[in-house]
Amino acid sequence: MKALASFFAAALALSPLAAHADPIPLANVTQRVDAVTPKVVQWRRDIHANPELANSEVRTARLVAAHLRRLGIEVRERVAHTGVVGVLRGGLPGPVVALRTDMDALPVLEATGLPFASRATGTFNGASTPVTHACGHDAHIAMLMGAAEVLAGMKAQIRGTIVFIFQPAEEGPPAGQEGGAPMMIAEGALANPAPAAIFGLHVVPGVPGTVFYRPEGFMAxxxxxxxxxxxxxxxxxxxxxxxxxxxxxxxxxxxxxxxxxxxxxxxxxxxxxxxxxxxxxxxxxxxxxxxxxxxxxxxxxxxxxxxxxxxxxxxxxxxxxxxxxxxxxxxxxxxAVTFNDPALSAAVLPALQEAAGAANVNAASRPTMVSEDFSAFQEKIPGVFYHLGASADGVDPSTSPPNHSPQFDVNEKVLPLGVRTHVLSAIRYLEANAQP
Ligand SMILES: [Zn+2]
Ligand SMILES: [Zn+2]
Known part of the structure; x- marks a missing residue:
């Protein structure tokens, strides 16, 4: 009897907000992602053709900041040299969540033969070098720009605040300089507002359309x-x-x-x-x-x-x-170890399954020996980092060129998937953690 009474009390307490508490339908997300995809492809190609080394991502940062401002997102620039932080306040009260991308390219001579292949040069540790987005950060930037556009478009329905972190120097700052995730944190990327959780992704060789990660230690x-x-x-x-x-x-x-x-x-x-x-x-x-x-x-x-x-x-x-x-x-x-918070790893799984299809998500992937400075954010707040398979169609991922190789390329079919995983991981987190 007592249980029944408290059930009704809880139902009454919830009812005034019931309409707002409905989750944003997947179909709305998919429709908006499909609409932005041609732009995401264009951004990726433009950024790919104009790569910039760590702590020199000036053109990239300008492109990102202008895009976020056009969307009505609050923007802070020059965080950790060339980083950009955007803050999107949703129309409904709720917690704060962060989405992060890296922005830097590598001292690699591109050999993909792509029509938009890089011909850029830069200076690395005092020497002139060719510069290429050989780790896929071009795709990461474009996907997060796309996610910002989708989320800004559904701002009124969003329960809380989304922080977009566009981070320089993931591959490490030039010798003698500071940079990357630790410097973004030191310069306030996780403050005003302070996110309670953070999500990030990386393209790697893998079956296109698949998402994989593991709880606890994922990257070395x-x-x-x-x-x-x-x-x-x-x-x-x-x-x-x-x-x-x-x-x-x-x-x-x-x-x-x-x-x-x-x-x-x-x-x-x-x-x-x-x-x-x-x-x-x-x-x-x-x-x-x-x-x-x-x-x-x-x-x-x-x-x-x-x-x-x-x-x-x-x-x-x-x-x-x-x-x-x-x-x-x-x-x-x-x-440090890219340590996926166990509870958050479990909580984000349904959102990733919504984005990719349940059969395409592996939440118990093997650890990988490569490292990622996203780990610095995870030392401050719970975070989950996941990988997107981005090999060419029909190619055995074990034979597709690895990140950092001159032939590394991203299958552009995965770009809308990355936008969906960003959008859904953020809004489902906010919906699950907003006060009723
Ligand atoms: Zn890399
Ligand atoms: Zn990378």
Missing amino acids: AADQINIALHGRQTHGAWPWQGIDVISLSSAIVSELNTVAARTVDVTATPTIVTIATINGGVRYNIIPQDVTMTGTLRTFDAAQRETIKKRIEATVMNLAASYGARAEVTFRSSG
Whole structure:
């Protein structure tokens, strides 16, 4: 009886707002996304043809800011150098949610043969370089611009506020500069208004039309490994007269390759240690004084990350000591684990299924060793990052060119899907979390 009475009380309390509480129908979203899709394709091609490196996304930011202003969205520019933050206040009261895209291109020479292929150049770490959107951020920007247009068009029905974060320098700022997600946060991207949750996406090789992610650790934490070795230069014919840092560097590579293979519980979390560069020496018969080496450490567990850093350092120092050489080891974090909040991962699943079709969403995808500075937002507020399969039609994704390769391309058929996933993840979050 008591339960029945409280049921009626709850029903009465809800009734005045019942009309507003109806979710925005999927058909309305789909119709608006279809209408904006030709523009999204045009934006993507325009941005692709005019790529800009990290912290130099000036033209891109101008395009984005002008678009948001035309839609009546409040705009803050020059956040973390070239970032843009847009705030869309819905017509109905509710919480705040953020949608994020990255904006930077890469120092890569494009070899896609596309009619709108990049011919741009830029300066990377002091050297002139070709510039290409080889990671698909051109598609990300266009999809979020499309989502902003769709959401602005249904503003009156939106229960709460949507923050659009257009972030520079996801691939890392130029040497000696700050940038990316941590700098956007430091400059207020998550304040005034403060989002309670954030969503973001990335195009990757995969069956076009599919969406995949996993709760908890989805993408790895990344640390740059820097090693400097100092020996004693000598003639190549008299190695005993010097300290051979070339030989030492090869011993270090061999030994570090065993760190992940022999000292990590392989049943717990994936771990990678890679040495990618070795620089030293100028002539075939001179053993040089110094060698520098760089590499990357990829982990999924914070404690393990610290343990392996200590192991790497100890390995290098002990080997150097055995040669009589000096060594320095430093690490530079390029981002924590992209950690999808478990509750939010479950909550966003129906919205992603609405957008892509239930059969096309995998919410228990395998983790991936690449990293993403979206993780910085997730360290502040719950967030979910998901991937969109964007390989060409009929191509086996395992053979389609990976992100960062000169042939990387985005199947434009996935552009409306990305707009729908953005729109639906935002409005369904707001509808579920608005006070009745
Ligand atoms: Zn990338
Ligand atoms: Zn990327």
